[in-house]
Amino acid sequence: MVLPIVAYGDPVLKKEGVEIDKDYPELDKLIEDMFETMYEASGVGLAAPQIGKSIRLFVVDGSPFAEDEEEEEDPRAVGMENFKKVFINPIIEEETGEEWGFNEGCLSIPKIREEVFRKENILVSYYNEKWELKEERFDGYSARIIQHEYDHLDGILFTDHLSPLKKRLLTKKLTNISKGIVNADYKMKFPAIKKKR
Numbered sequence: 574m575v576l577p578i579v580a581y582g583d584p585v586l587k588k589e590g591v592e593i594d595k596d597y598p599e600l601d602k603l604i605e606d607m608f609e610t611m612y613e614a615s616g617v618g619l620a621a622p623q624i625g626k627s628i629r630l631f632v633v634d635g636s637p638f639a640e641d642e643e644e645e646e647d648p649r650a651v652g653m654e655n656f657k658k659v660f661i662n663p664i665i666e667e668e669t670g671e672e673w674g675f676n677e678g679c680l681s682i683p684k685i686r687e688e689v690f691r692k693e694n695i696l697v698s699y700y701n702e703k704w705e706l707k708e709e710r711f712d713g714y715s716a717r718i719i720q721h722e723y724d725h726l727d728g729i730l731f732t733d734h735l736s737p738l739k740k741r742l743l744t745k746k747l748t749n750i751s752k753g754i755v756n757a758d759y760k761m762k763f764p765a766i767k768k769k770r
Contacts, residue, residue: 574606575613575760576624581682581730582751583764585622590629590726592662595704597628604659604702607632614759616680618718620725623681625762629662631722635715656715663699665723666708668692675717677731683757685746689734691720 579585593600603626611619611632620631635656670693678686695716698708711719721731732740732747749755753763 574609576606576610577760577762578610578614578619578623578680578757579625580750580753580755580761580763581732581747583625583681583762585625585627586681586725586730587728588622588627589728590620590622590627593628593630601702603630604632608634610759611680614680614757618722619680620722622725622728629726631660631663631725633658633660633715633718633722635718656718659702660697660719660722661700661702661704663697663719663723663726665720666696666698668695668720670694670712677717677721679721679731680759682730682732682747682750683755683761685732685743685750687731687735687739687743689721689731691717695719697723 597603603621607619607621607624607630610624611617611634615637617635617637618631618633621628633656668691672690673693674688674690676686677689693716694710694712696708696710697719698706700706724730724733732743735743751763752765753761
């Protein structure tokens with residue numbers, strides 16, 4: 574089932590997510606719905622806070638990077654065609670390497686893209702959908718997608734990484750998004766639009 578994506582300005586996006594256990598209700602269905610929602614919105618990652626759930630869970634599928642001809646030539650895109658994963662209660666154990674910039678976007682902040690600098694290598698421990706504990710290294714685009722989604726679990730948005738000046742320049746656009754004054758190609762839930770009774 575495709576779920577509405579929570580827009581910028583909703584308090585759930587600024588909350589720190591809580592860890593879950595194997596008994597979390599209908600977890601398999603939630604993961605399935607999150608993938609479906611992400612694909613419907615043409616995203617490469619989706620975190621539970623973006624669908625209104627303050628839990629430490631996100632899904633990723635980097636295959637669009639493998640299909641993008643510009644990215645295809647980039648060594649950081651290697652292996653992205655097989656990069657489909659579920660991260661439950663992840664912990665980024667370390668971030669290493671050079672910082673590199675990339676124009677990031679976010680499904681909760683449609684129509685805005687800005688350059689964000691992140692480290693190129695990470696070590697992550699997490700549970701997969703079968704509750705197997707994993708510890709893996711990622712680099713390039715896969716590391717960036719994980720870092721972006723992981724930020725969501727800590728209540729951090731990509732706009733929080735921007736300079737104060739950049740943030741000020743985006744204020745009006747961000748306010749408009751929270752009010753629903755944006756043309757998104759997918760189902761969204763806007764914090765400033767109150768439900769009619």
